[in-house]
Amino acid sequence: MKQESARRVPAEKAATPTEIAAAIEALTAADFVRLRQYARRRIQHLGRKAVEKVGDDLLQTALCDLLQDTRRWDKTKVGFMGFLFGVMKSISSNWAKSYLPEEVPVLDADLRKNNEEGEEFSPLDRRRAPQPTAEQQLSDRQTLEEVDNLFQDDQEAQMVLTAWQEGYDPAGVRELWGLSQNAYNTIVRRIRRTLDASDIKPDGDRGGAYVQ
Amino acid sequence: MSNKRTDAEKLNFISGALADSLVDATDGEVLEEARLLGLDPTVEANRVKTLMLETVKMYQQRALREARRAYDAQAQQRARVASIPSTPAKRRELFSFVIAKQPQYAELFTAQHREFTDLTDTDIESYLEDLDELGVLEKLKPDTEDGDH
Numbered sequence: 001m002k003q004e005s006a007r008r009v010p011a012e013k014a015a016t017p018t019e020i021a022a023a024i025e026a027l028t029a030a031d032f033v034r035l036r037q038y039a040r041r042r043i044q045h046l047g048r049k050a051v052e053k054v055g056d057d058l059l060q061t062a063l064c065d066l067l068q069d070t071r072r073w074d075k076t077k078v079g080f081m082g083f084l085f086g087v088m089k090s091i092s093s094n095w096a097k098s099y100l101p102e103e104v105p106v107l108d109a110d111l112r113k114n115n116e117e118g119e120e121f122s123p124l125d126r127r128r129a130p131q132p133t134a135e136q137q138l139s140d141r142q143t144l145e146e147v148d149n150l151f152q153d154d155q156e157a158q159m160v161l162t163a164w165q166e167g168y169d170p171a172g173v174r175e176l177w178g179l180s181q182n183a184y185n186t187i188v189r190r191i192r193r194t195l196d197a198s199d200i201k202p203d204g205d206r207g208g209a210y211v212q
Numbered sequence: 213m214s215n216k217r218t219d220a221e222k223l224n225f226i227s228g229a230l231a232d233s234l235v236d237a238t239d240g241e242v243l244e245e246a247r248l249l250g251l252d253p254t255v256e257a258n259r260v261k262t263l264m265l266e267t268v269k270m271y272q273q274r275a276l277r278e279a280r281r282a283y284d285a286q287a288q289q290r291a292r293v294a295s296i297p298s299t300p301a302k303r304r305e306l307f308s309f310v311i312a313k314q315p316q317y318a319e320l321f322t323a324q325h326r327e328f329t330d331l332t333d334t335d336i337e338s339y340l341e342d343l344d345e346l347g348v349l350e351k352l353k354p355d356t357e358d359g360d361h
Binding site: 017020021024025027028029030032033034035036037038041042044045056059060063064067068082085089136137140141143144147161164165166167170185188189191192193195196197 | 217218219220221222223224225226227228229230231232233234235236237238239240241242243245246248249251253254256257258260261263264265267268269271272275
């Protein structure tokens with residue numbers, strides 16, 4: 001019997017398709033543009049792992065998951081926008097994890113054999129812990145240098161970017177550099193717009209290390 | 213700060229932070245940045261709204277079609293069950309009537325049973341269900357009603 005996660009929203013609390021349609025109708029123009037931009041950024045974040053998917057695909061997949069009861073929205077606990085952001089982040093993360101650089105039309109079990117020492121191995125073992133190629137590493141380095149050059153005259157942006165690179169979340173960055181919420185938002189807005197206006201795509205894809 | 217992160221990880225963190233920063237951006241910033249990308253925010257908002265509402269509509273229509281199919285299948289099943297009499301005697305009577313009217317089906321059953329009298333009540337019920345599946349009972353319905361079966 002299929003067991004539901006303890007975290008799963010109970011069916012009676014989950015929004016119905018009619019409620020979902022009403023929630024969409026209630027969104028503002030800025031909300032729709034924000035959803036579009038967020039989906040676009042998430043797809044950019046996937047880089048080549050997005051394959052041919054675009055932002056609209058991500059948004060539609062999030063909505064379909066909700067309608068098909070794959071994911072449930074408890075509207076008493078979270079707003080519709082917040083819910084969609086979370087679902088899009090989760091779906092794009094799953095797409096990244098399930099990405100294979102090329103199709104492997106064979107079963108791992110079919111490839112398993114013993115080496116000269118009698119140890120079982122598979123040629124796919126190496127794929128499970130792929131190392132970035134020298135070309136990828138060079139590309140990553142160059143992209144980071146390009147980002148750095150782009151903000152060489154903007155010390156505040158450099159501070160935020162450096163903290164991001166180390167995995168700090170927004171609150172952590174503000175605390176690290178003693179920035180107010182407003183100051184942080186202003187710097188981040190500048191980073192977004194400068195990068196958008198450039199050809200640099202920090203898509204986080206060059207390591208290619210997401211294979212399951 | 214440590215230098216343990218790979219360059220790929222650093223880029224990954226930057227792009228993730230950029231995406232998440234849109235959640236907290238003001239409406240004005242979001243609309244302005246769309247304009248800077250060459251988009252008309254009004255057109256784009258309408259397009260996304262239509263896309264989302266169409267997705268819901270398609271799902272609801274599909275759900276309705278599936279519900280209709282399930283209802284029709286249930287109705288057919290109920291009609292089939294209703295066309296088979298509820299007592300063994302009546303079912304045997306109907307079976308004999310059908311075989312008399314449509315003797316070609318007798319071969320199907322006599323291949324397994326030398327005489328119809330050998331058939332158990334369960335056999336009769338099962339064969340009537342088969343004949344119903346084939347639509348034979350439906351075709352003979354006016355006759356059976358005339359014959360008061």
